[in-house]
Amino acid sequence: MSTLLTPDARAVLERLAIEVPSWAYGNSGTRFKVFGTPGTPRDPFEKISDAAQVHRHTGLAPAVALHIPWDLVDDFAALKAHAETEGVALGTINSNTFQDDDYKLGSLAHADDRIRRKAIDHHLACIDIMDLTGSRDLKIWLADGSNYPGQADLRDRQDRLQDSLQRIYERLGEEQRLVLEYKFFEPAFYHTDVPDWGTSYAQVSALGERALVCLDTGHHAPGTNIEFIVMQLLRLGKLGSFDFNSRFYADDDLIVGAADPFQLFRILVEVVRGGGLEADSPVAFMLDQCHNIEDKIPGQIRSVLNVQEMAARALLLDRDALGAAQAAGDVLSANGVFMDAFQTDVRPALAEWRESRGLPADPMAAYASSGYFERIAAERVGGTQASWGA
C-alpha cells in the first residue's frame, strides 16, 4: 500500500466528516432562473436518501443538515429513523428568516418588535426540532441588512441582534451550540448585519461559550486571506464550523475547491495547524452549496472528495522541514516545502486507502454506475420538486 499517507494521517482522515446540506438535492439557481432536473426530491425523506448516496460512496458524509422550514415534517422521529436506515444521521439545523413577507426588512435585527419576536420564536422552534433530531448545532445565517444608506440605523440593529441572540442562546440545551455565520454581502446590498468575522466574533463572545462563529468560505471580500481568519478563530477558540463552497467573484455555490484549490489547501493547513482535525476539535465541517447546472449528487460527492484530498495534502506537509526553513528565514525553501505538499497527487493513495476500507476507489464512477440516478428519475414523477421556494 502506498506509504504516502502515514498512519497518523490516516487516523486523522478517518475522523474527517463533512455534513451535507439537504437543500443541495433540491433545485436551486440564480435570480434569473431555477432549472429543474429529473429525479429531484419532493420531500425531506427523498432528500435524505439522496444525501445518503454521498456517504455510501465516500464514507465522508455521515450527517445531513436540515433547513427549517424547508425540511419541516410532521414526524421528525420518522425522518430520523429514515436517515438511520439510509446510514446517516440528522445534523445541523439551519434556520430561515428570509422567505416570509414579514422579513422583508430584517428578522433578528428588525426594528419592529413583533417581527423580531417572530424571528426569535422561529429559532426557538428550531431548537425544539434539535431536541427531536439530536442535532448539536443551530446555525444562524441572517439575510438581515439594508440596500440603501440611511434605510436603517446600523447601531440599533446591532443591539437588537444581540438581544435576539441572547434569547435564543438561553434556550439552548447543555450539549447544543449556536453558530453564527457571517457574509459580507447578499441578499442585502448596502450593509449586512453580520458582514465579517469580527462582528460574528463580537456577537457570539457576548453570548457565552457555546456560541461560536461559522466561517463560510464563500463569504469574504476579494483579496481576503481566509486561512488567516481560520487561524485567528481557532486561536481565539471561537471557530465552530465551516460552510464549504467556492466562488470566483460572487455567488458562493460552486463546488468547494473548484475555483481555487490552493486556497482550500491553505485553509486545511491552518485547520490542521490549529487542531481543527483533532479528536476533540469543536470544529464542524459542512458543505453549503447548491448545484445550479451540474448534477446534484455527484456535485456533492466531488465536493467532499475535494475536501478530503486537500486535507490529505495538508497532512503531507513536512512540518519539521517547514519549521526549519521558517526559523532560518529562508522564504523560498519554506514556500517550497509548503508547495511540495500541495503539488503532490494524493489521489492514487486515497483510492487505495478507500478500497482498504471497503469503499469504492472512484466514488464518482461508483455512483454513476450504481443506477441510483436512473431509478429516482424514473420513480420521482409527479409532486413538486424541492427547491428554495418550497
Place this chain on the structure above:
Amino acid sequence: MSTLLTPDARAVLERLAIEVPSWAYGNSGTRFKVFGTPGTPRDPFEKISDAAQVHRHTGLAPAVALHIPWDLVDDFAALKAHAETEGVALGTINSNTFQDDDYKLGSLAHADDRIRRKAIDHHLACIDIMDLTGSRDLKIWLADGSNYPGQADLRDRQDRLQDSLQRIYERLGEEQRLVLEYKFFEPAFYHTDVPDWGTSYAQVSALGERALVCLDTGHHAPGTNIEFIVMQLLRLGKLGSFDFNSRFYADDDLIVGAADPFQLFRILVEVVRGGGLEADSPVAFMLDQCHNIEDKIPGQIRSVLNVQEMAARALLLDRDALGAAQAAGDVLSANGVFMDAFQTDVRPALAEWRESRGLPADPMAAYASSGYFERIAAERVGGTQASWGA
C-alpha cells in the same frame, strides 16, 4: 430665476431622455426571495401606465423599454397606442435567452446548433416586434457563460457568438441598431461570454456600423474606472447606450447614483466631454434596475432625477478654468474646479426650471400626492403580478 443653469445647459438638459424599463414595475428580488407589493401590474399595459407616471412628473422618461417575452402581447399596435395615450413611446427591445430550459448552458454561444438557432430566431422575432413598435434598438444581454473551468470551450463559444450576432445583424432595418451589453459575472460564475467592454467592442466592430456597445454601470470589476470606458467608447465611436443603475459590491439593481454619486457625476462629465449629450449623439440612456424592497414608481422617479442632477452638475463644470489648470499641471486646482461642480447643489435651480416648464418642482412629492398608488393598489386585485418569471 436662478442663473446656475445657463441657457446652453438648459438646452442640453431639455434633450435629456432616459428610457425606463417595463420590468422595473413588476416584482423582482434576489435568489432568496421575491417580495410582492400591492398595485403591481399584471400585464404590459399596466406596466406602461406605471412607467408613464415617471415621465408625467419628471419630463425625463419619454420612452419605455420592453423585454421579450415578458412583454409579449397579441397586439403591439394596441400597446403602442396605449403608450401614446399615456404620453410615452415604446423604446428599446430587450431579448431574453435565459429563462427557457434549453438555455441552461447558453444561447447565442451554445454548442448545440438547434439551441443556438432557437436563440437567433428569438432575436429575429424581437426585430419583428421592433418593426411593429418602431423601436430603434435591439439590446442583447446574454446570460451565456459557464460555472466551472473546462465546462466549455471559451474560444468556440466566442466564434459561435460572432456567427449568431451576424445573422441577427443582417436582419436589422436601416434605422435599427444592435447594442451588445457586457457583464463581468452573473448568472454565470466562472466565465461570461461577453465579460468586458473589450469583448463587446471586438464583437460589434466585426458586425458593422449599426452595432454598438451597451455600457451597464453596474457590470464591472471592483476598482474599474468606468468613466474611462465611457471616454474610450465615445472616442472609438462605439458607445450605443447606457444601462444605468448602481451597486456596492454586486447585484446591479440599486438606484443609479445611490451607491456612489460622485462616480455618476464623473461618468456624466465624460458623456458631456465626448459629445454624448449633443443633439446628434448616438448614445441612448436607459435605466436597467429593479426594485426589491423600495417602492417601484418612486424608485424610478428618483433614478431619473439622479441622472438629471448629475448631468446638471456636469454641465456646471468650468471647462476653461479646468483646461487652464490642467495645462499648468496644477493638480489641486484642476481637481478643485472639478469638485466645485460636483459639490454645487443644483436641486433648487432644477426645481425652479422644472416649474417653468410646467412640471412639479418636487416630482417625488407630486407623485406621492397624486393618489396614483392608492388607485392601482385598490384596482389591481386578482390576476398574476408581473415579475421576471412571467
Place this chain on the structure above:
Amino acid sequence: MSTLLTPDARAVLERLAIEVPSWAYGNSGTRFKVFGTPGTPRDPFEKISDAAQVHRHTGLAPAVALHIPWDLVDDFAALKAHAETEGVALGTINSNTFQDDDYKLGSLAHADDRIRRKAIDHHLACIDIMDLTGSRDLKIWLADGSNYPGQADLRDRQDRLQDSLQRIYERLGEEQRLVLEYKFFEPAFYHTDVPDWGTSYAQVSALGERALVCLDTGHHAPGTNIEFIVMQLLRLGKLGSFDFNSRFYADDDLIVGAADPFQLFRILVEVVRGGGLEADSPVAFMLDQCHNIEDKIPGQIRSVLNVQEMAARALLLDRDALGAAQAAGDVLSANGVFMDAFQTDVRPALAEWRESRGLPADPMAAYASSGYFERIAAERVGGTQASWGA
C-alpha cells in the same frame, strides 16, 4: 448669518480637530519614483512650521503627529517649544519598524527574539518621547506579514505579536494610550499580521482599556462597508482613532474624500451617531496621507476641509425625520432624508462661519496668497529634503 449650521452643529464643529502628519510635508512617492519639490522641509522643525500653516488657515489642525525615527531630534523640548510658537502642539507618536534591515521579515511578530526585542525597545523609546512631548497616543502600524504561503507560521506570529504588545502596553503611562492600526495588504503581499479590524480588536482587547483600534480609511478590501466598522468599534468602545485618506483601488495616500465623498459622509454620520464628536469622545482624528504629485501644504488644507465639510453635512442630517422614515420601513424616504444632508452645499455657510471666527473664508486661497510657499522655496536651499527614507 446662514442658519444652515445650528448652534449645536457649530459647537460640534468647533471641537473638530484633525491631527496632521509631519511626514506629509516631506517628499513621498511610489515604489517607482519619489519626486522632489522646492521648499520641502529638511528637518522636523521645518515640517512643523509647514504643518502649522494648515492650522493657521483652517483652525482645524492644532496638532502634528510625529514619526520616529523620521522626526527624531536631540531636543524634543525645543521641538515642542517651536511647535507652540507656531501655534500647534505635538501629537501622536508613530513608531516605525519597517525600514531597518533587521525588519525584513517582521518586527513585533518576528520569529527571532533578538529582532522582536529590538522592535519592542523601539516602542519603549517612543513612549519615552511621548513623555517628553506630552503626546497621548502611541500609534502602531506594522509592516509585518509575509509574501508567500508557508513563509511564516501565522499563528505563532499572532501569539508573539500579543506578547510584544503586552510589553509595550505595560510601559504606558496612565494618560497614555496605544492604538493599533490594521491594514489588509501592503507592504506584505500574502498575509499581514493585523489585516482587519477583528484582529486589531482581538489584540487590543487582550491588552486593556487604554489599548484601542485605529481605523485607517484606506485599509480595507474592495466592497467593505467602512462605516459599519466605525459603528461597530464605537459600539464596542474600542475606536481609538482615525487615519483619514482615500484611495480608488490601492495605495492609501489620496486626499481624504477625494475618491468617494459620499463614503466619507457616511463615515462621519456614524461617527456622530456613535458619539465620536461628543466632548468626551475618545476618538482622535488624524490624516495619514502623503502627496506624491500635488502640492503638500494645500493638499493637507484641502484634506482637513473635506473632513470639516462632511462633518457639517453629517450634522445637517434630520435625525427625527430619518428615524420616522426608518420606523415606518419607508426605504426611499429614509434614504431621501439621508441624501438630502449629503447633497446640501455647506461651503458657503462654512465660509461665513470661518470668517466669524477670524479665519479666512477660503483657506486654500488664503494660503496661496500668503507668500509662504514662495518664501520656503527660496529659503530652503541645500540640505537633504525630508522623505520616508530619512
Place this chain on the structure above:
Amino acid sequence: MSTLLTPDARAVLERLAIEVPSWAYGNSGTRFKVFGTPGTPRDPFEKISDAAQVHRHTGLAPAVALHIPWDLVDDFAALKAHAETEGVALGTINSNTFQDDDYKLGSLAHADDRIRRKAIDHHLACIDIMDLTGSRDLKIWLADGSNYPGQADLRDRQDRLQDSLQRIYERLGEEQRLVLEYKFFEPAFYHTDVPDWGTSYAQVSALGERALVCLDTGHHAPGTNIEFIVMQLLRLGKLGSFDFNSRFYADDDLIVGAADPFQLFRILVEVVRGGGLEADSPVAFMLDQCHNIEDKIPGQIRSVLNVQEMAARALLLDRDALGAAQAAGDVLSANGVFMDAFQTDVRPALAEWRESRGLPADPMAAYASSGYFERIAAERVGGTQASWGA
C-alpha cells in the same frame, strides 16, 4: 522513462522559452523599503551573468530582457558578446518613462509637447539599441495616468498616446515589434492611460500588424478571468507577449504561479488551445517580477519552472475526452477531465526528462550547490548595487 509526457508534449516543452528580466537580479522593494542583499549585481554585465544561471540550470530562459536606461551601456556589442559567452541572448527592450522628473504627470500622453517629444525620443533611442542587440520586441509599459478626477483630460491623453505610438511604430524595423502593456492601477491611482486589454487592443490595432498587446498576469482587477483575455487576444491575433508574475491583492511581483497555481494552469490551457505554443506562434513569454525578500536567482528559477510545470499539465489535458464531455453538456465530467490534468503531479516526469537532456533533475538544488551565490557574494564587494533607482 515516464510516459506521462507524450512525444508531442515534449516537442512543445522543448520550444518553451521564457525571457528573464535583467532587473530581477538587482534590488527592488516597496515604497516602504528596498532591502539590499550580498552579491547583487552592480552593472548590466553582472545582471546577465546572474540571469544566465537560470538558463544554465533549467534550459528554459535563453534570453534576457533589458530595461533602458537601467541597462544602458556604452558598448552593446560587448554586452551582447558577454551574454553569448554566458549562453544567453539579449531579448526584449523595455522603455522607462517614469523616473525622470519631467515625467511626473506623464510621458507619451503628456499634455506638454516638449515632454511628450522627449518620451517619444526615448523610445526611438530604445529602437536604436534594439538594432544593436538584435532584439525583436520593444515593450512599452507606461506609468502615465492621474491621481485625481479632473487632473487630466482622459480623452486628449488617449489621442496623444496614439499619436506618440504612431511615431514610435514608424521607426520600427521590418522584423521588430511593439508590444503595449496594460495595467489597471499603479503608480497612478485614479486613472491609467492603458488600464485594460481593450484599450491596449484599440491602440495597437490602430498602429498596424507589428503592434501587439502585452498581457501582464498581475495587472487586472479582482475577479477578472484572465484566461478569457488570453483566449480573446489569441483569437483576435493580437497577443504579442506575456509578462508573468502573480499577486494576491496588489503588487505584481510575486513568483508566477505562487498565488494561484490553478489560474496559471488555466492560462496555459488557453495558450495551448489558441496555438500560443506552436512553432510559429507570435507569443513571447517573459517574467516580469522582482524579488523583495526572497533570493533573486532561485526566485527566477522557481518561476520558470512553475511555467514549465503548468505548461506540462496543460499538455496533459485529454482534449478528446474534454470535447466529448463538453458536447454532451456534462458539466461535471468536463470539469473532471480538466481538473485531472491540473491535479497530476508532473514533477517526476519533468525531472526525468530534464536529465535526459543533460539538465539537472532539480534545478533549485543544482543552483544551490553550484557555489555561484557564495562566489558572487564574495566577489561583488564595493560599487553600487543595481536597483530600480539606478
